[in-house]
Amino acid sequence: MSAGRTPPNIVLITADQLRYDCVEPNAPGAPHTPNLARLAAEGVRFTQAYSHVPVCGPARQSLLCGRRPESFGGLWNAGAALPVGSLSPDEWTWPKALQERGYASAFLGKWGVHPRLGPTAYGYDRAVGAADYEAFRKDAYPDVAFAGGFFGEPNPIPVEDASTHWLARQAVREIERLHAEGRPWHVALHFAEPHLPCRPSGRFADMYDPADMRPWPGFGDTFEGKPYIQRQQLCSWGVESFGWADWAPIVARYYGVVSQLDDAIGHVLRALDRLGADDTLVVFTADHGDMCGSHGMMDKHYIMYDDVVRVPMIMRWNGALPAGAVCGRFAYGFLDLAPTFAEAAGLNRPERLHGDSLLPLLRGGGEALWRREAVIATYNGQQFGLYCQRMIRTERWKYVWNLTDVDELYDLEADPGELVNRIGEAKLADIVAELRRRLYETLLADEDGFDNEWTRRQLLAGRKL
Template sequence: MALHFAEPHLPCRPSGRFATMYDPAAVPEWDGFRETFAGKPYIQRQQLYSWGIERFGWDDWAPIVARYYGVISQLDEAIGRVLAALETCGAAEDTVVIFTADHGDMCGSHRMMDKHYILYDDVVRVPLVIRLPDWRQGSETGRVCDRFVYNFLDLAPTLLELLNLPDADPGNLQGRSLVPLLKGGDGSAGGDWRDAVVSTYNGQQFGLYNQRMIRTERWKYIWNPTDIDEMYDLHADPAELDNRIGRWAHDAVVTELRRRLYEQLTADGDPLVGNEWMRRQLLEGAKLARQQP
């Protein structure tokens, strides 16, 4: 059974007590709110004008974020009712429960809204919680794994393995079963588990705009074929405010990430790397970028 909630999603209209559960005055700024767009792709600043929020300060965003929190709390209660129903009907011991989302929402981070033309962690890093039927035999607080996961690609082979249905695999699944990570807790049973993930974007209601991203534990490189690229040091700059592309000190890292991104996109059959001009951008560094020490 799949249960889909439309919330949380702008315009964020929580009901009843959830509408006033959080005081806007007590809502802290997002770490990424103080965005200047210096050295960032043009389209990011343009998005503010497209939405009509170019003059919004935190006083404008705080009530929106407060309602966003309220909607999340309302969702949390609704999911709690579902889990309680599983207990009541005796199905909890025979049910795999998976909670996840398709994308995040800027909701004021980087002064933006929604999810367009960007691959910040606010959008691409989403929750994934899995409860197995024998969950009561484990830790009361659960276990956390920080390995890289493709939510929708990995869930299909995971469910096939949990349900002991190997013959149901059509043979063309791109993901990997998460069972080794679920059994290992911290991912130590994952063996040669992936050390990077790739995300793609191809535009929404504002028009076509291609982006490809590769993210390791420390670095995030975003290929913007028609604008300046982005590269963030997630250790030093977790809010992704400082675009480090074009800095000589990071040339070797960028070259390696571009090569790895090209290889993964090629393996996936991504048509964006299916011609000489696009290959030159990634493999020969044929990209205009600011140069700094």
């Protein structure tokens, strides 16, 4: 907790599958997000925040406990053909620690932590979920049906009753109720947008003209020298023949949903203003990004491009954090939040978490003391078969260890779109060896489980084709 301050209220707002480059204030070509721009102007915007695991379920489990999912077996989303491990409710979670500290709390929106147990098993007092919205929608709009599949379509439901705004309305009610109780409170608001399929409502449905959509830096990939699964992804989705003219309407709908999401968040921020809830730590981030046509792909699986591993993140805490600051140091959008909330609220926490509190980084002189010079992301396969990846990204280089296929190395200064895999270049062998060593040491420290004589040959002895 910041010296001399009482424990703050905490509002955590997350998006699902939101690209980092869609929340950049005044960036040319980015969606219109005035409410998130306002939040950034009043707080700290992180420009190098990353997902530690770009898959919904494992990321959300890690968010609660502050540990990498490999350390407790949460490798995949529930509902796939594969058996799924989930975070046990007996594990330490920061919502439970807040509850023990005397906080009142409410959870709203997408869950994804456990297929049978809900938020109240992990420390929340009340929960409103996706099923509650579906019940409302079916009752209020029984004739609405969708035919566009994962590619999306306009939503005939009015904006005020779309899932974004319905959920924001529930969140405002919970904030008003909790604030009236007069004790510290926490609200988690997890939107399901802009996860595909994108279905913007009302004015957001035609807010963006497909003709104005410009290709992502990663568009036009030939996949030369890259893992087989990437080219196969296009065939699996049926998009191998798509040109930019095919992707542009999909991107326009994605942009529309991003702006619609921002509008819903504005209702929550204005409620905090109206209540005078100044001593509130507000955090906005996302579980991971979305390809949305970059590299010709849909969704996020089997890849470690910045399109999916880099995420937006904003933190505002009036009087405790600087206003209008931009932090360019490496951070984790989800993994760092457990220790951050623990420090802010003065919680008892496990000695070993895999993230770090961001509060020291944001205090005077903190950037000079911040030691994280790389971020690590992991992936364990799911929908189209098992396929494990481990990534390390420094300021210039990204190395991807594909355990059962060719590795990847990208020079992010010369090739920000990550189009050219340079893994086989002899002159870069020392860089690869160093990145492999650093990756191995982090995986070992973070209880990843890939420490055996076979994997050590790959990462430490260079026995990798």
